[in-house]
Structure formats: C-alpha cells, structure tokens
Amino acid sequence: MLDLYSPGTSVLHRLSPGVKMLSMALGATLLFLNQSLLITAAATLGILALYPVARLPLTKAAAQLRPLLVIFALFFAVQWYFESLTLAAYVVLRLAALILLASLVTLTTRSSDMIDTMTRGLRHLKPLGVHPEKVSLAISLALRFIPVLAQITTEVREAQKVRGLERSVIAVAMPMAIRAIKIADDISDAIDSRGYRS
Template sequence: MISLYRPGTSPLHRMPAGRKLLLIGVLVLAISIYPHTLWTLGIAVAVVVAGYLIAGQGISGLWRQVRMVWMLIVFTGVFQLIFVPWPAATITTTRILLVILCAALISLTTQTSAMLDAIERGLTPLSRIGVRADRIALLLALTITVIPVILGFARDIITAHRARGVRPGPRTFVVPLLVHTMRFADELGEALVARGLRS
C-alpha cells in the first residue's frame, strides 16, 4: 500500500514523529481556535505556505493537497455563504482548509512505520487502564499485511463475474467478498495462534 509519505531530507522529515505531532498539533489548534480577521488569516496562510516550503513540498505539493480536499472545501464554502456574509464565510472556509493542509504536513513528512511506532509509544502509558499497545501495534501491522489479500479477493470476484457475464452489484459482489474474507479470517486466526500469539 502506497502511503501519503513523500520522501525528503527537510528539517520536518528529520524531526522525530512524536515531537512533530506535538508541534503541528499546537499549530493546528492555534489556527483553529484563534478568532480570525482577514489579516490574521493572511499570517496563518503565510505560516502554512512556509511550512510546505520548509518541508520541501513546494507550491505544487501544497496544490496537490488542496486538490485532494476541494470537494469538501466547496461544500463547506457554499453552505457558509448561504448562512453567513461573505467575509465570515471566507474566513471560516480558509481556516478549515489551512488546518487540514497543516495537519497533512505530518503525513507528507513522516514514514508510516515511524507513525506506527509513535502511535504504539503514545498508547503505552494507557496500559494502566488496560490498553495493550503491543496488541494494537500487532493489529495495525496485521491489517497492513492483509489489505492486499482482501483487495485480491475483490479483484478475483469482479473477474469471475465478468467471465460469467454477471453484472456486479452490491449483493453479487459483497456477499462473496464477505464469505471469502471471513473464511480467510478463520485461517489467519488459526495461524496466529499456531505461530505463538500470546494472549
């Protein structure tokens, strides 16, 4: 599975995942909570653009992220315009876009494996209330392993339908997919236990 990570050597890439999450988290909070005027919003835009430049993503990288959320932004903007005057609508819509772009910087500059490690470390203190961080980490790894297998099932079913001239619909597609998937789950569960998974 291709992650959203874009390799690089920028200061953001080199920063440890935990610290980066904290830093960008604070920035995201600041942008979302601060009561904006058009002026302060301009500053926020500058900060986010600077962030993308520092992260080596360039304006094109920024634009790619904007394009990924354009539907959401248009939807939000239109509804804002229906209910509030345009300056307020612009401020809110831009603020929402900035917050998303800002948080996306984490994913663009952090390898999935580093994020998974950070998640496991972040959950470890919760062991006191019974959360098993190691178990969750195993589940995340296991799911990453299994996604291509299930995707393969989906492709096989579509191919088989084509071969038989059946038009795939929710029922003819999802029921076989569910059966394949749950059967596979039983086999996988057995293998997990056989390979020494501890309770």
C-alpha cells in the same frame, strides 16, 4: 501499507516524529480556538511556507487541496448564505490550513515512525485498558485519510481526463471504488502483519 511519505533530507524530514505530531496537534487546536480571519490567513500562509522548507514544491500542497475544491465551495456558499462572507472565508481557510498541516506531517514522516512514536506514548495508558498498538494505528490511518483521498481523486480524474471520460460519473467512481478496496486490503494486511487482530 499505503504511505504518502516523500523521501527527503530537509529539516522537517529529520525532525522527530513526536515533535511534528505534537506541533500538529497544537497547531490544529490553536486554529480551532482562533476566531480571527486575519490570523487564520496568516497561519495558512505560514503552513504553506513550510513546504519549501521541507523541499516540497507548492504544487504538492495544491495537490492536497485540489480534490476538495468542490467541498470548499459548498462550505463557502452555505456559510455565506446563512452567516456572512467573512465567516465563509474563515471556515474554508481554517479547513485548508488543517489539511495542509496534516499533509505536511504525512509527507515528511514515515507511517511506521508515526505508529511507533504513538505506540510508545500511549504505553502509559496501558493500565487503564488502552491497547497502544491498536489506538496508534487507528490515529495514524485517520491522519492519512484526507491525503490518501486527495491522491486517489487526483489520479483518477487525471486518468479519466486523458480518456475524455471526466464527465462520466461511472467512469470516475468505479476506479475510485476499486482503489478504495485495494487500500482496505492493504490496511487489513498491515493490521494482520502487526498481530493487532483480537
């Protein structure tokens, strides 16, 4: 199964997966409840400051956002046009903070540890008909979607840039489609190996 985990011995790497995931959930909730651009900017800088703590270069953080710059620009333009410059900056900063936070957890936590932690936590809901293994796997895959998308997009664009094909839609889209199919196969194999098929 595709894992973006970056091996290390930092404080964040050694922190319990459950603590990291609960902190991420709390942080994401607070980011959505907060309506202040200043607080959102401070939170974004705070999350960025955690990358060196995890002994991850800031270039790694930038790599998580680079493939989404077009989306950021689109959101910014729409919000600025229909609302205000302040709201546009707030929306984009909040989205960037959420992505950086999810990526930090992904980079410092193994997929298997995340799935095992969620499975243990969800066992209390089994009497209600919840299948802990399936739900935890689905959540884990969802948490990894944006970082995986960012990694694939960056790799494909860099490869095509070397070949001078970065302006060709087909030259960029085809490798991404092939990689997406490969990832789908890997995920399917992971589901089968864990016996999650109904």
